[in-house]
Amino acid sequence: MSILSRLHISEVSTKNLTLREDAKLYRRHGLGIELWESKFSHDNFEAEIDWLGEQDIHVSSLQPQIMTVFPSMSVQEPHDPDERVRLFCRAVDRFSRILKGRVIPTQTGAVPTGDEDLVWRTSVEAYKKIADYAARRDVKIALEPLGASLMNRSTIVSNIVTALEMLDEVNHPNFGICADSYNLWESAALDQVSLCGEKLFLVHLADWRRPRNFHDRHIPGDGVIPNGEFLRRIHDTGYTGDYVVELFSDGVTNSLWSQDPESVVRRIRQGVETAAEESGATA
Secondary structure (H helix, E strand, O other): OOOHHHEEEEHHHHOOOOHHHHHHHHHHOOOEEEEEHHHOOOOOHHHHHHHHHHOOOOEEEEEOOOOEOOOOOOOOOOOOHHHHHHHHHHHHHHHOOOOOOOEEEEEOOOOOOOOHHHHHHHHHHHHHHHHHHHHOOOOEEEEOOOOHHHEOOOEOOOOHHHHHHHHHHHOOOOEEEEEEHHHHOOOOHHHHHHHOHHHEEEEEEOEOOOOOOOOEOEOOOOOOOOHHHHHHHHHHOOOOOOEEEOOOEOOOOOOHHHOOHHHHHHHHHHHHHHHHHHHOOOO
16 A cells, blocks of 8 residues: 555644544545544534544544643643543543554653653553553554653653663553654654564654744655655555654744645645655555
């Protein structure tokens, strides 16, 4: 299967649209969807899940509202890791009907004191529980290393080698890695991603220019990330899973979130198509 046939848009990329608008837009362009729990209503959740299941659109993954064991820069509450794990597992339950065989990415979170040892030990035990809980519902869990700028803000895992170390300690077949080109390209990810093998569960794509804030990503092809080479390395691992373009664009001049969503999605598809051609991994 080609990369384009497995390409999905993360709903945050069209932040101002509704769930239904997202699904219809992505489907028009022959693309799948990465769900964001925040786009689902509290009062009409089951009906929205039913509606989504009736649509001719592939779901790759879910970004839950609580996706870190400890607080992250974007979601501080609740502080208690046990409560956060409970809410994470609640999201697994809520979406399990639509996520069979699919992926939920996660990060460790962090504490203000910089106690990485505490976060590590607690996260290892938490992920043992989460991975087992999700496995019983046929949902995969993927640890996502984040860029260095988010160390001790939203994570203590900023590269694939460290992520693999945590995978080794958790030691659960349902616990793998989400590799994000935006977060990893400056940390030798082109070499490190080759180490993932069958533990690579999900791939995220975006492009990088020197950011103006923490939420300033670009469409593949509009920055300096060698996404074509990244895709080639991914292909060489034997990866057969999904690709997701995830774009944050808040509080910056000419934000992607303020542009015509139809145009943004069209450019995303074109950018990934070009990167796939450069990779030679279109088959």
